[in-house]
Amino acid sequence: MIHRVALGKLKELARGFPIVAVIGPRQSGKTTLVQEAFKRHAYLSLEDLDVRDEAREDARGFLRRRQGDFILDEVQHVPELFNYLQTYVDQKKRMGGVVLTGSQNFLLMERISQSLAGRVGLLPLLPFSWPEIKTVTGKDKPLDEVLFTGSYPPIFDRGVSPVDWYPRYVQTYIDRDVRLIRNIGNLSRFQRFVRLCAGRIGQLLNFSNLAADCGIDTKTAQSWMSVLEASYIVFLLRPHFRNFSKRLVKQPKLYFVDTGVACALLGIESSDQLSTHYLRGGLFENWVILERLKKRFNAGLNSNLYFWRDNTGHEIDLLEETGQTLHAWEIKAGETVQSDWVKGLNWFQNLSGPDTKLTLVYGGNRSSSRMGIPVRSWRKLT
Numbered sequence: 001m002i003h004r005v006a007l008g009k010l011k012e013l014a015r016g017f018p019i020v021a022v023i024g025p026r027q028s029g030k031t032t033l034v035q036e037a038f039k040r041h042a043y044l045s046l047e048d049l050d051v052r053d054e055a056r057e058d059a060r061g062f063l064r065r066r067q068g069d070f071i072l073d074e075v076q077h078v079p080e081l082f083n084y085l086q087t088y089v090d091q092k093k094r095m096g097g098v099v100l101t102g103s104q105n106f107l108l109m110e111r112i113s114q115s116l117a118g119r120v121g122l123l124p125l126l127p128f129s130w131p132e133i134k135t136v137t138g139k140d141k142p143l144d145e146v147l148f149t150g151s152y153p154p155i156f157d158r159g160v161s162p163v164d165w166y167p168r169y170v171q172t173y174i175d176r177d178v179r180l181i182r183n184i185g186n187l188s189r190f191q192r193f194v195r196l197c198a199g200r201i202g203q204l205l206n207f208s209n210l211a212a213d214c215g216i217d218t219k220t221a222q223s224w225m226s227v228l229e230a231s232y233i234v235f236l237l238r239p240h241f242r243n244f245s246k247r248l249v250k251q252p253k254l255y256f257v258d259t260g261v262a263c264a265l266l267g268i269e270s271s272d273q274l275s276t277h278y279l280r281g282g283l284f285e286n287w288v289i290l291e292r293l294k295k296r297f298n299a300g301l302n303s304n305l306y307f308w309r310d311n312t313g314h315e316i317d318l319l320e321e322t323g324q325t326l327h328a329w330e331i332k333a334g335e336t337v338q339s340d341w342v343k344g345l346n347w348f349q350n351l352s353g354p355d356t357k358l359t360l361v362y363g364g365n366r367s368s369s370r371m372g373i374p375v376r377s378w379r380k381l382t
Contacts, residue, residue, distance in 0.1 A: 001036070002132050002156060004029065006125055006298040010037050013121030013300065014096030018089035021075075021100040021112065024125035025232035025257055026173045029153045030101040033125060034071050038099055042066070045073040052077050063088045071099040082111040089119055104181060104230050121300075126232075127151040127258055129294040131382050143333075143363050143378060144271040147283050150260015166264035170194075177231040182223065189214065193224050197234060197254060198265035202282035204251040204309075205236065232257050237289065240306035240319050244351050247311045255286045262286065284333035284378070288361055289318055291381050292329075308348070316348050327357040335364040342373045 010033065013020045022030045035043060046052045055062045055078040063084055075081060089098055100120075112120050128151040136156055141149075149155055149162050152169070174194065184190050193214045200210070211221035228234040236252035256262040262283060268274050274283070289305065296303055308316040308328075318329035330345050332338075337360070345358040360375045367377045 001032065002128060002136055002153070004033050004036075004125075004298075005129060005132060006123060006300075007033065007037055009298065009300040010034070010123055013123060014038070014099075016095060017119060017121035018092065018095055019085065019098045019100060019116060019119050020096060020121045020123065021102065022123050022125050023102050023109075025127065026103045026177070027152055027154060027169065028125050028127045028232075030103075030125050031073055032153070034073075034099050034101060038069065038071060038096070040069065041099055042068060042070040043073065044070060046077040047074050055081055059084050069094070069097045069099075071101070073101050074103060075100045076102045076104045079111055082115040086115055086119065103232065104177065123300055124297040126290070126294050126297060128153060128156065129298065130291050142271065143284070144274045144280075147259045147280075147287055148263050148268065148271040148274050150258045150263070152258060152260060155260070162260050162264070163269050166260050170261060170264055174231065174233060178227055181227050181230055184224070184227075189216065190224060193221070194228065194233070195265050197225075197228065198256065198262050199279070200254050201256060201262055201279055202285045203254060204249060205254045206251065233261065235293075237305060237307050237318075240308045240316075240321070242352075246314075246351075249309045249311065253307055255289060257290070259283050259287050259290070281333040284363060285317055285331045288329070288331045288378065288381065292318065292320065295382070314347060315344065325355065325357070326352055327359065328352075330358075330360045331362075332360065333363040335362070337362060337364065337368070337370055337375055339370065342371050345373055346371065 010020060010022065014037070022034055024030055044051050046055065059078070059080045063081070072081070085098065112122070133151060133156065150166065152165070154160055154165055155162055178184055178187070178190060193216070196210060196213055207218050207221045207225070211218045214221065225234070229236065234254060234256050237255060238252050239249055263274065266277070266279065268277060274280055293303055293305060304321050306319045306321065308319050316328045317331040320327040320329070328345055328348050330341055332341050341362070342360055345360065349356045349358055358373045360370065360373055361378060361381060362375065363378055365377050365379060367380050368375045
């Protein structure tokens with residue numbers, strides 16, 4: 001089993017909150033992580049129809065019959081439980097006694113904020129990070145293979161081929177979760193919508209154009225996008241709010257929670273096909289941003305990631321904000337560093353101030369510097 005970086009943070013949260021909740025995509029390793037962290041907790045899966053029916057029919061009694069600490073897996077199936085968990089943990093007065101996992105972000109967050117505010121230590125868990133993967137695969141894997149393989153645990157734990165696993169993941173979990181979250185009458189059109197999204201990785205999200213290409217109206221496109229976000233298939237990178245006296249774009253940029261899923265949706269069937277694909281740069285940008293996001297989540301921190309673009313075309317691929325400090329990233333998939341790659345970073349530092357940290361991350365193997373700016377190999381991204 002690959003050691004999860006988030007394990008330590010999860011145990012820390014359990015010492016300070018009566019409930020800890022691990023949320024994230026299906027198959028991202030939530031169940032394995034909580035069972036490893038809480039070996040003495042009883043385990044109950046609400047995917048099991050018998051357990052689900054028991055909890056739905058008598059939620060109060062279901063909790064009362066628990067004799068000790070317990071894990072409730074995929075708790076979004078029985079939202080009624082949230083109405084009783086507050087009273088249950090307040091009576092028990094025990095830290096970390098209840099552990100929840102769930103795969104539908106918006107639904108869970110709404111229930112937690114309504115019923116369990118202040119009682120839940122929340123930990124988002126995405127698929128394996130690059131440092132976690134390197135402990136198993138080593139450091140010499142080619143970049144195209146890393147992007148194509150993605151980071152979902154079954155690919156590594158079971159040795160399943162990405163070509164076999166990802167299309168089935170898309171079919172099984174997107175289709176099923178879609179029906180749980182929202183009633184979508186035309187499922188085939190929704191599947192086309194998802195594939196159209198994959199073709200827009202790293203681009204500004206224009207709902208009007210996306211809707212027109214799919215043959216739906218704009219409101220439907222916005223509704224379906226929220227479904228993909230709730231199911232942890234896509235995430236939207238928001239534009240940074242500080243304008244520095246510039247007019248900025250307001251649309252978010254579209255990315256996927258895993259590049260392996262995106263490759264499957266794009267019909268890419270091997271890393272060789274990826275090497276010449278028109279979206280290779282976008283997929284690499286997606287991967288780098290995901291790694292920074294995973295680092296935040298694994299430490300129990302919220303996202304502090306943005307991009308920056310003004311209406312004249314100046315752009316920063318990734319902007320991290322910590323307090324008043326900014327860290328600007330330029331992301332390039334090429335293997336040879338070009339001098340003009342750092343021009344945008346220098347321009348932005350002149351605009352934002354000398355305290356802005358700059359980094360260029362690229363698809364080559366050697367870390368160095370260019371014009372005083374650190375140049376980091378993707379292999380060294382942590």
